[in-house]
Every structure is written in C-alpha cells, then in structure tokens.
Amino acid sequence: xxxxxxxxxELSLVRWSIGIGVGSLFFLYxxxxxxxxxxx
Numbered sequence: 707x708x709x710x711x712x713x714x715x716e717l718s719l720v721r722w723s724i725g726i727g728v729g730s731l732f733f734l735y736x737x738x739x740x741x742x743x744x745x746x
Contacts, residue, residue, distance in 0.1 A: 712720070
C-alpha cells in the first residue's frame with residue numbers, strides 16, 4: 707500500500723481530536739480532585 711500524505715482537513719481533524727482528548731483528560735483529573743479531595 708502506497709503512502710499518501712494527509713489532506714489539510716485530515717490533519718486538522720487529527721490535531722483537534724488529540725487536543726480534545728488531552729484537554730478532557732486534564733479537565734476530568736482536576737474535576738475529580740475538586741469533587742473528591744480525600745481520594746487522592
């Protein structure tokens with residue numbers, strides 16, 4: 707299978723999905739620390 711470069715739309719989708727994933731990870735971590743301070 708030949709390598710095809712990603713289209714600009716595909717690159718932006720990859721960047722958005724990675725950004726949303728990392729952002730939600732930090733958000734949920736700090737939310738759990740705020741809601742359950744004794745659990746950490």
